[in-house]
Amino acid sequence: MEAHHLLREKRTSEIEAILAKYPPERKRSAIMPLLYLAQEEYGYCSPEAMREVAEILDLDPTEVKSIVGFYTMFFEHPVGKYVIDVCDDLPCALRGADQFVSHCERKLGIRAGQTTPDGKFTLRTVMCIAACDRAPVIQVNRVYHYDMTEEAFDRLVDALANENGTGEAPNEQKQGLDVL
Amino acid sequence: MAELVNLTIDGISVRVPKGTLVVDAAKSVGIDIPVFCYHPKLKPVGMCRMCLVDIGTPKIDPATRQVVRDEKGQPVIVFGPKLTTACTTPVSEGMVVRTATEQVRAAREDVLEFLLASHPLDCPICDKGGECPLQNLTMAHGPTVSRFDYDLKFHNDKHVPLGDLIFLDRERCIQCGRCVRFQSEIADDPVLQFHDRGRGMEIVTFSDPPFDSYFGGNTTDICPVGALTTADFRFKARPWELKTTPSLCTHCAVGCNLALNTRLETKTGGYEIKRVMPRQNEQVNEIWICDKGRYVHHFTRAEDRLHYPLIRQDGKLVETTWEQALRIAADRLERPSAILVGDRIANEDAFLIAQFAKAIGAALEQRPALPAHYADVARAVGIGSDADFKQLGAGDVILVVNGDVEEEAPVWFLRLRQAVVDRGAKLIVAHHRSTKMHRYAAAIHRYEVGQAAKWAASQRADWLQGARNVLIVFGDEHLDGSSARALAQTLANWLILGGFAGKPNSGLLPLYPHANTQGVFDMLEHATRPANETTDTLWLVGVGADEPAPRANFIIVQDILLTERAKRADLVLPALSFAEREGTFTSGDRRVQRFYRALPPLGEAKPDWWIVQEIARRFELPWRYEAPAQIFAAIAQQVPRYAELSYERISRVEPQWPPMGREDLYYGGTVYDNTGGLGARYAADAERSALSPYDVHVPEPTLAGLERTPRLLYRDGELIRRSAVLRAHIVAEPLTA
Structure with missing residues (x-):
């Protein structure tokens, strides 16, 4: 099998820092942090990235693929620069999430699950993301935006479409979540 | 003995070892709790929910920690608010299980x-x-x-x-x-x-x-x-069309029990093996077989199977009658002759060949030749006749020397790995290259290719001290005859000097090349005489194409296929394959087992023992054997180690746990119940009497061993080549790294 070294070359110290958190005989526990790192580097968990993570952790590539497949926040296919997750679970639905999703689709010109042709936005519907008290709620690249309205969504998308920044949205109600 | 727990299942009192799962406890008294995800050979996961039952436990008074009793003095049983998975719940004292309530019935339906x-x-x-x-x-x-x-x-x-x-x-x-x-x-x-x-x-x-x-x-x-x-069986037959015959795998020393599924085919006008399945033998292969054993069967109906005797006339092989073929063979064997015997033939065949060779004074050798250099040592200090792989675990040491267990004896790999990984046996591996066993090793030794005997001789035998049992698995990869013998003797000495020889779960386990290497050695032992340059007639019985053979003026090849070797012969005698006849094999751990006839004979091909007997009768040897069972009775009389064995004894079956096959098809999978016999091991010499250590001479390794290809599972050969599904897997190149 051909070896993949890209991640190890580019993110050497971060990989070492992650591995250092786990006992050597349990290093498979580092699978999720390494996948986040790979996703950060490549934008998604590419086949090459999954194989490289498997090599780093002495796992079979199928075991890595299985983890990526289980968790919705790992992407197996390329996604837009901004991944917009709209919750349409029960509390959000009671606050009009279904209608809101339709609006998002119209605004972006794509269906949920698709990416805009310019590669800027991916729209997904997701299960509960634990902010029911401020429904409807969305996440843009893991940053929460609460009490969403159609107008707020349009403002947000327009702002993101016009800037070349970091994925930080111009919304005072956002809140970060550091998964690493 | 494990601590026992009492419980009640559907009103039946059950007493099972602590830790038993409810589903197994029920099975032990004949109550089938339906399952899908549960399998008795796998860890339970409780995923499918099919095994939901109603479980109650005695109410415990929180203050006194005593069981609360009702006015009649019976324990008060508290049932859970919901049903519980029987496959993940271990039994507990006083537990009451109900599998036939309306709630359970409805849950199963849902x-x-x-x-x-x-x-x-x-x-x-x-x-x-x-x-x-x-x-x-x-x-x-x-x-x-x-x-x-x-x-x-x-x-x-x-x-x-x-x-x-x-x-x-x-x-x-x-x-x-x-x-x-x-x-x-x-x-x-x-x-x-x-x-x-x-x-x-x-x-x-x-x-x-x-x-x-x-x-x-x-x-x-x-x-x-x-x-x-x-890929081999899909869309080939319906299960109810298949006839099942107990058989054995011929491809390595493990002796896996098989069930051959056959069906009458109009297209080819005869019975064919449609599928090879494992047959449960908890002492040998449990319910598993390797893919080679499963898929390599196509040689039994290969287009170039031999149907008739062939004689060379004007440079070409042409069909002839048995009468003529046997007369020519007998005539030629009157001259100085050598007989080479492959190690896939049955004990009964090998026994008659040995008797015949002795009677006519012919040279006699086993092929491959290498195992004959150490099979006596492996047998002397072999594992005990009651050895049980399932008992190997914590406190035991498993030593693998110069062997690649997964490649050479795949099912032993499964069993040894479980002893190490699941039950805590200590594994030590010594090899000149990496093998899959290395993953589980507590210690790894390396030496140069071909230097296994020298490495072993340099070790101190006392390193095994303190172990409960010591099982030493060894192979002959890249060794010549004297090195292989020196290695076996050195390992045997560790067991003898360490006091392990003769203990049930201690001993040597040799990685022989085929299913009957030990049996052929046992039968040939006292008749073996090396061939020399005076050989006029050479008779090859089931000998592989790449085995060296002495030069001769007339070559008789007895085989099941028109092999490369048969194509160059002067006389070709067609033999029946293992699937078309019966007989016995002796596995690498000395278990003598029966295989049965699954297919009708092919053309005029005959069992090897019949061919030998017919030739022998032309030398006026008074043999009138009608069936392998009679020959085996003669073996039991004349080969001392086989004295306690008989077809009756090795055909015996007894209930095995977990129950497989029959009505339990859905519990364990499509494995076959063992109706053909569990076989029996003959005793190792060390079990009969104390052995003195061998006097070992470690030679300088020669190139002879290095030239041989490692015994990989899918190594090239006449049989595997005829299995289209495995062709892409054949390894032709020797393994180097």
Whole structure:
């Protein structure tokens, strides 16, 4: 099998820092942090990235693929620069999430699950993301935006479409979540 | 003896060892709790919910920690508010299990309704149809009608190749994970996993190469639906058309018990093996076999099977009669002769050949020749006749020297790995290259290729001290005869000097090349005489094409196929394969087992013992054997180690745990019940009397051993070449690294 070294070359110290958190005989526990790192580097968990993570952790590539497949926040296919997750679970639905999703689709010109042709936005519907008290709620690249309205969504998308920044949205109600 | 626990299941009192799961405790008293994901050989996961039962435990007074009793003095039983999975719940003292309540019945019906909602119900074209746990359990416990519109059925990919040997039907899969767990827990080749979740959950492989495990075929046996099928059997036959005959695998020293599934074919005008399945023998292969044993059977009906005797006339081989062939063979064997005997022939054949060679004064050698250099040592200090792989665990040491267990004896690899990984035996590996066993080793020794005997001689024998048992597995890869013997003797001395020789679960376990290497050695032992340059007539009985043979003026080849060797012969005698006759093999751990006739004879081909006897009769040897059973009786009389054995004894069966086959098809998978006999080991010499250590001379290794190709599972050979499904897997190149 051909070896993949890209991640190890580019993110050497971060990989070492992650591995250092786990006992050597349990290093498979580092699978999720390494996948986040790979996703950060490549934008998604590419086949090459999954194989490289498997090599780093002495796992079979199928075991890595299985983890990526289980968790919705790992992407197996390329996604837009901004991944917009709209919750349409029960509390959000009671606050009009279904209608809101339709609006998002119209605004972006794509269906949920698709990416805009310019590669800027991916729209997904997701299960509960634990902010029911401020429904409807969305996440843009893991940053929460609460009490969403159609107008707020349009403002947000327009702002993101016009800037070349970091994925930080111009919304005072956002809140970060550091998964690493 | 393990601590016992008392409980009641459906009013029946049950007493089982602590730790037993409720599902197994019920099975032990004949109560079948239906299961899909549970398999007695795999760790329970409680995923399918089919085994839900009502479980109650005695009420305990929190203050006194005593069981609360009612006015009649009976313990008050508290049942849970919901049903519990019987496959994940261990028994406890005083537990009361109810498997036949209305609540349980309704739960089973509901679970089946959920499973069937996503199931295509294409049983009429499904290979599992007829032996399918989902079919059986639906008949027994399922709803009689579906509340779902058939046209709205969930559909998914069919015929997904997971490798070239196994196909997945995604819509038949019920996500029980038996295949995933088998590959992770048993084969340690986790190339199958779940992907996604909920409705989207499916089995995937992302490995490179994909699903190409030596044990992959077993996943199709334990798959409780028709989701996994083998490239070899899919769409070939319906299970109810198949006749089942107990047999043995001939391809390595383990002696796996097989069931040959045959069917009458109009196309070819005779019976054919449609499928090879494992036959349960908990002492040998449990319920597993390797893929070589499963798929290599096609040689039995290869186009170039020999049907008639052939004689060379004007440079070409032409058909002749047995009468003429036997007369010519007998005439030629009057001259100085040598007989070479392969190690796949039955004990009965080898015994007669040895008697014959002695009678006419012919040279006699075993092929491959290497094991004959150490088979006496392996036998003398072999594992005990009551040895049980399941007993190996904490406190025991398993030493693997110069052997690649997964390649040379795949099912022993499974058993030894479990002893180490699951039960805590200490593994020490010594080899000139890396093997899969290295993964589990507590200590690893390395030496130069061919230097195993020198390495062993340099070790101190006292390093095994303190072990409860010491099992030493060894191979002859890249060794010459004297080195292999020196290695076996050195290892034997460790056991003798350490006080392990003769203990049941201690001893040598040799990685012989074929199914009857030990048996042929035992039969030939006292008649063996090396061939020399005076050989006029050479008779080769089942000898591989790459085995060296002395020069001769006239060559008789006795084989089942028109091999490269047969093509160059002067006289070719057609023999029946193991599937068309009966006989016995002696495995590498000295278990003598029977195989039975599954196919009718092919053309005029004859069993090897018949051919030998007919030639011998032309030398006026008074043999009138009608069947292998009679020859085996003679073996028992004349070969001392076989004295306690008889067809009657080795054909004996007794109930095995876990129960497999018969009505338990749905509990364990499509493995076959053992009706052909569990076999019996003859005693190692060390069990009869104390042995003195060998006087070992370690030679300088010669090149003779280095030239030999390692014994990889899929190494090239006359038999594997005739199995189209395995052709892509054949390894022709020697392994170097």
